[in-house]
Amino acid sequence: MSDALIKQDMAGLSVDDVVHQIEQIQNLMKKVMKLNEHYGIKPGTSKPTLLKPGAEKLNFMFRLVPEFEIHRNDLEGGHREYIVKCRLRHLPSGNYVSEGDGSCSTMESKYRYRKGYTEVEVGDLPGKYWSLVDDEKKAFLQKLFGPGDYRLKKRSNGWKVVKIEGDGDKIENKDIADVYNTVLKIAKKRAYVDATILACAVSDIFTQDVEDGIPEPATTIDDEKPKPVQIDGNIREKLIKEISVIINQNNFTEAEKRFYREQIKSTETDRLHLVLEDAKKVALMKKEKGGDNVTAEVY
Numbered sequence: 001m002s003d004a005l006i007k008q009d010m011a012g013l014s015v016d017d018v019v020h021q022i023e024q025i026q027n028l029m030k031k032v033m034k035l036n037e038h039y040g041i042k043p044g045t046s047k048p049t050l051l052k053p054g055a056e057k058l059n060f061m062f063r064l065v066p067e068f069e070i071h072r073n074d075l076e077g078g079h080r081e082y083i084v085k086c087r088l089r090h091l092p093s094g095n096y097v098s099e100g101d102g103s104c105s106t107m108e109s110k111y112r113y114r115k116g117y118t119e120v121e122v123g124d125l126p127g128k129y130w131s132l133v134d135d136e137k138k139a140f141l142q143k144l145f146g147p148g149d150y151r152l153k154k155r156s157n158g159w160k161v162v163k164i165e166g167d168g169d170k171i172e173n174k175d176i177a178d179v180y181n182t183v184l185k186i187a188k189k190r191a192y193v194d195a196t197i198l199a200c201a202v203s204d205i206f207t208q209d210v211e212d213g214i215p216e217p218a219t220t221i222d223d224e225k226p227k228p229v230q231i232d233g234n235i236r237e238k239l240i241k242e243i244s245v246i247i248n249q250n251n252f253t254e255a256e257k258r259f260y261r262e263q264i265k266s267t268e269t270d271r272l273h274l275v276l277e278d279a280k281k282v283a284l285m286k287k288e289k290g291g292d293n294v295t296a297e298v299y
Contacts, residue, residue, distance in 0.1 A: 024061065025202060032057055039206065050206035052189045055196035056267075060278075064088040064097065064199060065262040066192055070184070078176050079112070081105035082184045086191035088199045091259040098199035102190025104183045109170075111179045117166030125152060125159035236269040243276050250283035 013021075033039060038054030059065070066086050073081040087099045106112060122145045132140055141150045141161060149164040173179070193208050243264060247257050263275045 021201075025058065025200065025205065028057060028061060029205075045207065047205065047207045050193055050197060050202070050208055052193060054206075055193045056271075058196055058200050058202070059088065060263070062200065063091045063259055064196075065091055065259075065266065066195070068188055068191070070188075075105070075107065079106045080176075080180055080183065081107070082187040084184075084187040084191040086188070086195040088195045091262060092255045098195045100191045100194025100196070100198060102187045102192070102194055104187035104190065106173075106176050106179055106183050108183075111176070111183060112173055113170040114173045115166075116169045116171040117164050119151065119153070119162040120165055121153070121160050121162050122150075123161050125161050236272060239269070239272045239276055240264055243272075243279050246276075246279045246283050251286055252282070256282070 029039075033054055035041065035048075037051070038057060039048040039050055041048050066088055069085040069087070071083045073083070075081060081103065082105070083101075083103045085099055085101055087096050089096050126144070129137060129140060138150075142148065145161060145163065151162050151164060153160045153162050190208070197203050197206060197208055243260055246252075247260050252260075260275065260279055264272070267275055
């Protein structure tokens with residue numbers, strides 16, 4: 001991987017350095033990034049929107065780790081606002097390369113309000129449902145439980161059918177504290193993506209402003225499927241142990257060890273195996289080159 005992003009000399013980047021960095025980003029988009037996972041496209045916009053997983057890939061490639069400064073403002077009615085500053089630091093050099101700002105509040109309509117309908121559980125979901133084609137599923141549920149709108153809910157004792165009752169008008173969210181953590185995460189995400197776009201100079205490729213406007217796939221009776229089993233803490237501990245063994249037994253430099261430790265802290269469990277694969281690549285290349293200070297390609 002290149003550290004062209006962090007040039008120490010006063011002359012800055014050469015034209016070749018800039019071209020190389022752009023090529024790296026374009027190759028990352030082509031070979032690694034996926035639509036609606038790492039970036040999204042909102043109808044009517046001219047540029048794709050960088051999402052948090054995509055920002056993570058860019059920062060992993062350029063060895064940048066985030067540091068957050070969080071301010072909380074308590075508002076009337078139990079509402080809360082978070083204002084976050086994210087600084088990106090280049091691990092090998094320790095230099096700060098950019099900072100981004102983000103904020104989020106429970107006063108935003110998506111958190112402040114709820115739709116005024118209730119969900120009433122009406123029965124178990126028959127196994128036959130999953131064998132039906134999409135056009136048959138809605139009619140199947142209405143034949144069993146009567147006319148109306150239905151959703152599926154996964155309970156501890158199996159899949160249940162719930163009926164939607166009410167007019168759907170917006171009402172104040174009485175459980176506003178339930179979204180405090182969500183609002184904090186959104187503020188951090190906005191600051192993180194902002195800092196990434198600045199650090200990698202990709203504002204001509206990506207935008208951020210419309211990220212929250214990109215629709216997520218809706219959960220309906222027509223498309224809901226059984227969810228995968230959550231990865232437990234034992235799996236995470238095992239992955240961390242494997243990564244630690246690799247970086248401690250294969251002549252990794254202190255800067256490289258710090259990099260992987262930061263990646264362990266900031267990476268979700270379901271993505272941690274990618275960090276392990278990268279560490280294995282670096283270890284293999286070190287053995288092939290007799291312990292030289294080398295880095296693997298981005299996964």
